[in-house]
Amino acid sequence: MSNSPKKLPFSAKLSYGLGGYAEHNLNNTINMMANPILNVTLGVSPALVGIVLAAPRFWDAFTDPLMGGISDRWNSKYGRRKPFIFIGGMLSALFFVLLWMMPRGMTEMQYFSYFLITSLLFYTCFTVFGVPYYALGFEMSSNYGERTEIQTYRSIFSFISGFAVQWTFWLIQRDVFSDSLDGMRWVAGGSSLIIVGCIILTVIYCSERTQDPVSKEKYSILSSFMTTLSCRPFLIIIGVIVSVLFGILLVMQMALYINIYYVYGGNAQEASVMFGIVGTTFNIVNFMAIPLVCYLANRFGKRKILIIILSMAAMGSLSKWVCYNPVMPYLQLIPAVLTAPGLGAVWGVAFAMIADVCDYDEFKHGSRREGMFGAVQNWANKLSVSISLLCAGFILQMTGFDASIDGPQSAETITMMRALDSFIPALAVGGACLLLIYYPLSTSKVQRIQSILRYRNARKI
Numbered sequence: 001m002s003n004s005p006k007k008l009p010f011s012a013k014l015s016y017g018l019g020g021y022a023e024h025n026l027n028n029t030i031n032m033m034a035n036p037i038l039n040v041t042l043g044v045s046p047a048l049v050g051i052v053l054a055a056p057r058f059w060d061a062f063t064d065p066l067m068g069g070i071s072d073r074w075n076s077k078y079g080r081r082k083p084f085i086f087i088g089g090m091l092s093a094l095f096f097v098l099l100w101m102m103p104r105g106m107t108e109m110q111y112f113s114y115f116l117i118t119s120l121l122f123y124t125c126f127t128v129f130g131v132p133y134y135a136l137g138f139e140m141s142s143n144y145g146e147r148t149e150i151q152t153y154r155s156i157f158s159f160i161s162g163f164a165v166q167w168t169f170w171l172i173q174r175d176v177f178s179d180s181l182d183g184m185r186w187v188a189g190g191s192s193l194i195i196v197g198c199i200i201l202t203v204i205y206c207s208e209r210t211q212d213p214v215s216k217e218k219y220s221i222l223s224s225f226m227t228t229l230s231c232r233p234f235l236i237i238i239g240v241i242v243s244v245l246f247g248i249l250l251v252m253q254m255a256l257y258i259n260i261y262y263v264y265g266g267n268a269q270e271a272s273v274m275f276g277i278v279g280t281t282f283n284i285v286n287f288m289a290i291p292l293v294c295y296l297a298n299r300f301g302k303r304k305i306l307i308i309i310l311s312m313a314a315m316g317s318l319s320k321w322v323c324y325n326p327v328m329p330y331l332q333l334i335p336a337v338l339t340a341p342g343l344g345a346v347w348g349v350a351f352a353m354i355a356d357v358c359d360y361d362e363f364k365h366g367s368r369r370e371g372m373f374g375a376v377q378n379w380a381n382k383l384s385v386s387i388s389l390l391c392a393g394f395i396l397q398m399t400g401f402d403a404s405i406d407g408p409q410s411a412e413t414i415t416m417m418r419a420l421d422s423f424i425p426a427l428a429v430g431g432a433c434l435l436l437i438y439y440p441l442s443t444s445k446v447q448r449i450q451s452i453l454r455y456r457n458a459r460k461i
Helices: 010-041 046-054 056-073 082-098 108-139 144-166 168-172 180-205 221-229 232-249 252-263 268-300 302-318 329-365 370-398 411-436 443-460
Strands: none
Touching (some): 010 144, 010 252, 010 370, 046 370, 056 108, 144 168, 144 268, 144 329, 168 268, 232 329
């Protein structure tokens, strides 16, 4: 760290945020559209869809820490992070398009195998891009408040991407396409061009942090991985992020099915419009709340504000039980408004807290490991997403849902869907609030650690 850290230029924060658009869109479009394409359009069972979404996480358990260690130890004139962000990003965009290019007329297991193999290739490239991208965000600034600002820019562009993702289902059903698969192919192609542009701007305008003298010692990837896993504040933050993601994504598809078969009585097109409206409302509220959350976190402390906003999100989830109403469909905007700031706070505030944890780790062990912290965090995110989607497929079958029924689902199935959609996220978010009570790094403690690190590094020069 330098003795007098300078504020980053606006262009650096903005370009890092653009990378967040690419990262969010690549990952979440697949998670959102796998069921509508594979299950509803091609007839693959929900359980197989869940398996194909979860399987790459076992591969990520090896590739993510490996990529984190490689990035931390890399030395080139182009930096430690940006070469991988560029190469991995370009290849991720390519395989994102190829995911939806399966030939028609295949059997269920052939569709399953195609998507599984292609997704393994995609997520390998996504690791090469994503792990160094997260590490870059953790190390760009040593200023306590500016770290929240950096993650706020990423959150803003992630939720701009959320607008596109939420309307993808509606877009691929337009009459200009022969069917949903045809629409998905065209939409994926257009999205990949935007993603490529965002990644190029991130690489051009983001500046990497010069390694501090105390941080240049070499260490094995395995020892770095084990040390990262022993960091208690980091494990608490990972627990918070995973709990919130798992709780939301486990029942994410339920909202669409509830709208189709309960709120709109089987009319998929009307349900897709409402699904898009709710998603857009969610993202608008989140977009508007992000700057306020950033200010409050820097003013009153990251942990305190995160607990308050997540508590509000839990109450919003519980309100779904009464707000998904066939008589008044627009009532479902209420839980969207209540829950939206919570997810934004996780993406902005919790990720800024990981940057503080990197200082704590350097204070304890004398080395900086943003790449490894980014790797473990990235893998934990993807694992929680995949396990939740794997479980979601089985849970959907457990409710008695049958896609082959040409008409309404049973009353028992609808009731089970509504209960799970309301109560599972509330319990998960409540658990995250309990974890945050034990997070030890206050604003004053982080600032004391940074002062000690600046003194240490000045003596090493």
